Amino acid sequence: DTAVSQTPKYLVTQMGNDKSIKCEQNLGHDTMYWYKQDSKKFLKIMFSYNNKELIINETVPNRFSPKSPDKAHLNLHINSLELGDSAVYFCASSQVTGLEQYFGPGTRLTVT
Amino acid sequence: AQKITQTQPGMFVQEKEAVTLDCTYDTSDPSYGLFWYKQPSSGEMIFLIYQGSYDQQNATEGRYSLNFQKARKSANLVISASQLGDSAMYFCAMRDSGNTPLVFGKGTRLSVIA
Numbered sequence: 001d002t003a004v005s006q007t008p009k010y011l012v013t014q015m016g017n018d019k020s021i022k023c024e025q026n027l028g029h030d031t032m033y034w035y036k037q038d039s040k041k042f043l044k045i046m047f048s049y050n051n052k053e054l055i056i057n058e059t060v061p062n063r064f065s066p067k068s069p070d071k072a073h074l075n076l077h078i079n080s081l082e083l084g085d086s087a088v089y090f091c092a093s094s095q096v097t098g099l100e101q102y103f104g105p106g107t108r109l110t111v112t
Numbered sequence: 113a114q115k116i117t118q119t120q121p122g123m124f125v126q127e128k129e130a131v132t133l134d135c136t137y138d139t140s141d142p143s144y145g146l147f148w149y150k151q152p153s154s155g156e157m158i159f160l161i162y163q164g165s166y167d168q169q170n171a172t173e174g175r176y177s178l179n180f181q182k183a184r185k186s187a188n189l190v191i192s193a194s195q196l197g198d199s200a201m202y203f204c205a206m207r208d209s210g211n212t213p214l215v216f217g218k219g220t221r222l223s224v225i226a
Contacts, residue, residue, distance in 0.1 A: 033213050040218075042218055043216040044216070048212075048213050056213060088155065092214075102159070103159075105155070105156050
Protein backbone atom coordinates (compact mmCIF):
# COMPACT_ATOMS: atom_id res chain seq x y z
CA ASP A 1 0.00 0.00 0.00
CA THR A 2 2.75 2.38 -1.07
CA ALA A 3 1.63 6.01 -0.95
CA VAL A 4 3.79 7.42 -3.76
CA SER A 5 5.50 4.98 -6.09
CA GLN A 6 7.99 5.56 -8.88
CA THR A 7 9.28 3.28 -11.60
CA PRO A 8 11.97 2.47 -12.34
CA LYS A 9 14.10 2.90 -9.22
CA TYR A 10 17.30 2.84 -11.26
CA LEU A 11 17.74 3.86 -14.87
CA VAL A 12 21.02 3.65 -16.76
CA THR A 13 21.01 4.83 -20.33
CA GLN A 14 23.19 6.37 -22.99
CA MET A 15 23.36 9.95 -24.16
CA GLY A 16 20.81 10.82 -26.78
CA ASN A 17 18.23 8.28 -25.68
CA ASP A 18 14.65 9.09 -24.66
CA LYS A 19 13.35 7.72 -21.35
CA SER A 20 10.33 8.00 -19.08
CA ILE A 21 9.86 7.82 -15.33
CA LYS A 22 6.43 6.99 -13.97
CA CYS A 23 4.86 8.18 -10.74
CA GLU A 24 1.63 7.15 -9.08
CA GLN A 25 0.05 8.20 -5.79
CA ASN A 26 -2.84 6.48 -4.06
CA LEU A 27 -3.44 9.18 -1.48
CA GLY A 28 -6.16 11.02 -3.36
CA HIS A 29 -3.99 14.14 -3.51
CA ASP A 30 -4.72 16.79 -6.10
CA THR A 31 -1.20 18.15 -6.58
CA MET A 32 1.89 16.32 -7.78
CA TYR A 33 5.48 17.45 -8.22
CA TRP A 34 8.77 16.47 -9.78
CA TYR A 35 11.98 17.41 -7.96
CA LYS A 36 15.56 16.89 -9.11
CA GLN A 37 18.35 16.11 -6.65
CA ASP A 38 21.78 16.75 -8.11
CA SER A 39 25.12 15.17 -7.23
CA LYS A 40 25.58 17.67 -4.41
CA LYS A 41 22.26 16.56 -2.90
CA PHE A 42 20.53 19.83 -3.72
CA LEU A 43 16.79 19.38 -4.27
CA LYS A 44 14.96 21.67 -6.64
CA ILE A 45 11.43 21.76 -7.99
CA MET A 46 11.00 21.05 -11.69
CA PHE A 47 7.25 20.85 -12.23
CA SER A 48 4.03 21.04 -10.30
CA TYR A 49 0.63 19.78 -11.45
CA ASN A 50 -2.71 20.47 -9.85
CA ASN A 51 -5.69 18.41 -11.01
CA LYS A 52 -3.82 17.39 -14.16
CA GLU A 53 -2.93 20.98 -15.03
CA LEU A 54 0.59 22.35 -15.08
CA ILE A 55 0.89 25.16 -12.54
CA ILE A 56 4.63 25.50 -12.11
CA ASN A 57 7.34 24.96 -14.66
CA GLU A 58 10.71 26.03 -13.40
CA THR A 59 13.62 26.74 -15.68
CA VAL A 60 13.92 23.27 -17.07
CA PRO A 61 15.06 22.39 -20.62
CA ASN A 62 12.14 21.62 -22.89
CA ARG A 63 13.63 18.15 -23.36
CA PHE A 64 11.76 17.42 -20.12
CA SER A 65 8.03 16.98 -20.59
CA PRO A 66 5.70 16.03 -17.76
CA LYS A 67 2.43 14.29 -18.52
CA SER A 68 -0.47 13.85 -16.14
CA PRO A 69 -3.09 11.46 -17.55
CA ASP A 70 -5.12 11.72 -14.33
CA LYS A 71 -4.85 13.10 -10.81
CA ALA A 72 -3.07 10.01 -9.53
CA HIS A 73 -0.30 9.91 -12.13
CA LEU A 74 2.47 12.25 -13.17
CA ASN A 75 5.02 10.89 -15.59
CA LEU A 76 8.26 12.52 -16.69
CA HIS A 77 9.55 12.04 -20.20
CA ILE A 78 13.06 13.11 -21.09
CA ASN A 79 14.24 13.44 -24.69
CA SER A 80 17.81 13.40 -25.95
CA LEU A 81 19.35 12.63 -22.59
CA GLU A 82 22.55 14.43 -21.65
CA LEU A 83 25.27 13.62 -19.13
CA GLY A 84 24.07 16.51 -16.94
CA ASP A 85 20.67 14.90 -16.58
CA SER A 86 22.20 12.29 -14.27
CA ALA A 87 20.51 12.83 -10.92
CA VAL A 88 17.89 11.43 -8.59
CA TYR A 89 14.36 12.41 -9.56
CA PHE A 90 11.70 12.50 -6.87
CA CYS A 91 7.99 12.56 -7.38
CA ALA A 92 5.86 13.98 -4.56
CA SER A 93 2.22 14.74 -3.87
CA SER A 94 0.18 16.87 -1.52
CA GLN A 95 -3.33 18.05 -0.89
CA VAL A 96 -4.31 21.71 -1.28
CA THR A 97 -5.46 21.86 2.30
CA GLY A 98 -2.71 19.62 3.59
CA LEU A 99 0.70 20.29 5.01
CA GLU A 100 3.10 17.50 4.27
CA GLN A 101 4.38 16.52 0.88
CA TYR A 102 4.76 12.79 0.45
CA PHE A 103 7.77 11.73 -1.57
CA GLY A 104 8.27 8.72 -3.74
CA PRO A 105 11.41 6.57 -3.31
CA GLY A 106 13.25 8.40 -6.09
CA THR A 107 14.62 7.30 -9.45
CA ARG A 108 18.38 7.36 -9.89
CA LEU A 109 19.09 8.24 -13.51
CA THR A 110 22.58 7.68 -14.83
CA VAL A 111 23.43 8.86 -18.32
CA THR A 112 26.61 7.43 -19.81
CA ALA B 113 11.41 34.78 -3.18
CA GLN B 114 11.79 32.14 -0.56
CA LYS B 115 15.20 31.05 0.63
CA ILE B 116 16.42 28.43 3.07
CA THR B 117 19.92 28.47 4.52
CA GLN B 118 21.58 25.57 6.28
CA THR B 119 25.06 26.63 7.30
CA GLN B 120 26.32 23.30 8.64
CA PRO B 121 27.42 20.97 5.83
CA GLY B 122 28.27 18.27 8.36
CA MET B 123 27.77 17.58 12.05
CA PHE B 124 28.98 14.92 14.46
CA VAL B 125 27.22 13.92 17.64
CA GLN B 126 27.86 11.28 20.26
CA GLU B 127 25.21 8.61 20.66
CA LYS B 128 22.57 9.53 23.30
CA GLU B 129 23.49 13.21 23.12
CA ALA B 130 21.22 15.95 21.76
CA VAL B 131 22.08 17.83 18.57
CA THR B 132 20.75 21.00 16.94
CA LEU B 133 20.68 21.42 13.17
CA ASP B 134 20.45 25.05 12.09
CA CYS B 135 18.05 26.48 9.55
CA THR B 136 17.25 30.07 8.67
CA TYR B 137 14.70 31.17 6.12
CA ASP B 138 13.53 34.19 4.23
CA THR B 139 10.12 34.94 2.77
CA SER B 140 7.83 37.90 2.27
CA ASP B 141 4.66 35.85 2.75
CA PRO B 142 3.24 36.11 6.29
CA SER B 143 1.77 32.61 5.97
CA TYR B 144 4.24 29.81 5.43
CA GLY B 145 5.21 26.36 6.58
CA LEU B 146 8.56 25.00 7.64
CA PHE B 147 9.52 21.35 7.26
CA TRP B 148 12.35 19.02 8.10
CA TYR B 149 13.07 15.90 6.08
CA LYS B 150 15.55 13.11 6.71
CA GLN B 151 17.33 11.34 3.86
CA PRO B 152 19.21 8.21 4.95
CA SER B 153 21.80 6.56 2.74
CA SER B 154 19.02 4.46 1.17
CA GLY B 155 17.83 7.68 -0.50
CA GLU B 156 14.18 8.09 0.47
CA MET B 157 12.87 11.39 1.82
CA ILE B 158 11.29 10.97 5.24
CA PHE B 159 9.11 13.72 6.68
CA LEU B 160 10.03 14.52 10.27
CA ILE B 161 8.27 17.61 11.51
CA TYR B 162 6.25 20.66 10.47
CA GLN B 163 5.86 24.17 11.87
CA GLY B 164 3.30 26.68 10.65
CA SER B 165 4.10 30.38 10.76
CA TYR B 166 1.10 31.08 12.96
CA ASP B 167 1.66 28.20 15.35
CA GLN B 168 2.14 29.51 18.85
CA GLN B 169 4.02 26.52 20.16
CA ASN B 170 7.12 24.79 18.87
CA ALA B 171 6.35 21.55 17.07
CA THR B 172 7.45 18.26 18.59
CA GLU B 173 7.38 14.72 17.22
CA GLY B 174 8.92 12.12 19.48
CA ARG B 175 12.65 12.84 19.72
CA TYR B 176 12.37 15.68 17.20
CA SER B 177 11.50 19.24 18.12
CA LEU B 178 11.58 22.39 16.09
CA ASN B 179 12.97 25.49 17.76
CA PHE B 180 10.97 28.17 15.93
CA GLN B 181 12.15 31.74 16.41
CA LYS B 182 10.01 33.83 14.11
CA ALA B 183 11.73 37.17 14.71
CA ARG B 184 15.08 35.62 13.87
CA LYS B 185 13.57 33.64 10.99
CA SER B 186 15.08 30.44 12.27
CA ALA B 187 13.67 26.94 12.50
CA ASN B 188 16.31 24.73 14.04
CA LEU B 189 15.77 20.99 14.42
CA VAL B 190 16.65 19.47 17.76
CA ILE B 191 17.17 15.72 17.96
CA SER B 192 17.31 14.41 21.49
CA ALA B 193 19.02 11.19 22.58
CA SER B 194 20.73 10.60 19.23
CA GLN B 195 20.78 7.08 17.86
CA LEU B 196 23.10 5.50 15.30
CA GLY B 197 20.11 5.30 12.94
CA ASP B 198 19.85 9.09 12.97
CA SER B 199 22.94 9.30 10.75
CA ALA B 200 21.61 10.82 7.53
CA MET B 201 21.21 14.01 5.51
CA TYR B 202 18.72 16.44 7.00
CA PHE B 203 16.93 19.01 4.88
CA CYS B 204 15.09 22.08 6.02
CA ALA B 205 12.40 23.25 3.62
CA MET B 206 9.62 25.78 3.39
CA ARG B 207 6.67 26.71 1.30
CA ASP B 208 4.47 29.77 1.25
CA SER B 209 0.70 29.70 1.65
CA GLY B 210 -1.19 27.63 -0.82
CA ASN B 211 -0.20 24.39 -2.45
CA THR B 212 3.23 25.48 -3.56
CA PRO B 213 6.36 23.38 -3.99
CA LEU B 214 8.93 23.10 -1.26
CA VAL B 215 12.10 25.16 -1.33
CA PHE B 216 14.96 23.21 0.21
CA GLY B 217 18.17 24.11 1.96
CA LYS B 218 21.43 22.43 0.96
CA GLY B 219 21.19 19.95 3.80
CA THR B 220 23.28 18.92 6.79
CA ARG B 221 24.94 15.54 7.00
CA LEU B 222 24.63 14.23 10.55
CA SER B 223 26.91 11.47 11.75
CA VAL B 224 26.16 9.79 15.07
CA ILE B 225 29.20 8.25 16.74
CA ALA B 226 29.01 5.29 19.09
